[in-house]
Amino acid sequence: xxAAACSAAESPDNVAEASPVATPAPAPEKSEIVRHxxxxxxxxxxxxxxxxxxxxxxxxxxxxxxxxxTTDTEEGASPVFGDTKAQTETTFASIAAKLDSxxxxxxxxxxxxVYLVRPEGASSMDFAGxxxxxxxxxxxxxxxxxxxRSVFEVAGLANPAWLVEIExxxxx
Numbered sequence: 178x179x180a181a182a183c184s185a186a187e188s189p190d191n192v193a194e195a196s197p198v199a200t201p202a203p204a205p206e207k208s209e210i211v212r213h214x215x216x217x218x219x220x221x222x223x224x225x226x227x228x229x230x231x232x233x234x235x236x237x238x239x240x241x242x243x244x245x246x247t248t249d250t251e252e253g254a255s256p257v258f259g260d261t262k263a264q265t266e267t268t269f270a271s272i273a274a275k276l277d278s279x280x281x282x283x284x285x286x287x288x289x290x291v292y293l294v295r296p297e298g299a300s301s302m303d304f305a306g307x308x309x310x311x312x313x314x315x316x317x318x319x320x321x322x323x324x325x326r327s328v329f330e331v332a333g334l335a336n337p338a339w340l341v342e343i344e345x346x347x348x349x
Contacts, residue, residue: 210348211227221312223326239343242263242264244258260296266310269311286346301330
């Protein structure tokens with residue numbers, strides 16, 4: 178095409194004819210989270226989770242157990258938090274309430290990090306007690322989603338009566 182032909186094709190009179198009005202593309206659907214189960218296992222955690230770039234990660238601060246009751250001691254009222262199972266249950270119930278307050282649920286949790294203290298008189302952390310509480314919140318008929326998870330035994334937490342502290346990451 179000659180220079181004159183190019184100039185004529187690009188003249189203001191021809192631009193409207195040459196360029197159709199662009200219609201905005203429909204907004205893309207939000208990408209899906211991909212949850213990878215442990216191959217050949219029914220253990221209730223994932224080996225990995227893929228989070229799409231258009232998702233928002235929500236990091237929840239460490240959550241600790243709620244007192245089940247208060248007993249009177251020589252020093253005054255003392256909260257009773259229960260065993261590892263009970264502490265796990267109240268901690269996950271608190272996490273569920275916190276998530277609900279920001280428009281999320283336990284099904285949105287993709288990562289769980291757990292700190293367990295060895296109960297007095299035990300030789301190690303009470304992993305079985307933790308699992309009894311954990312399976313009430315993940316992999317159930319009502320809430321089938323599983324997260325990735327790490328569990329650590331620690332020497333202690335901020336309150337000597339606490340046996341459990343849990344952090345979660347959820348996705349919006």
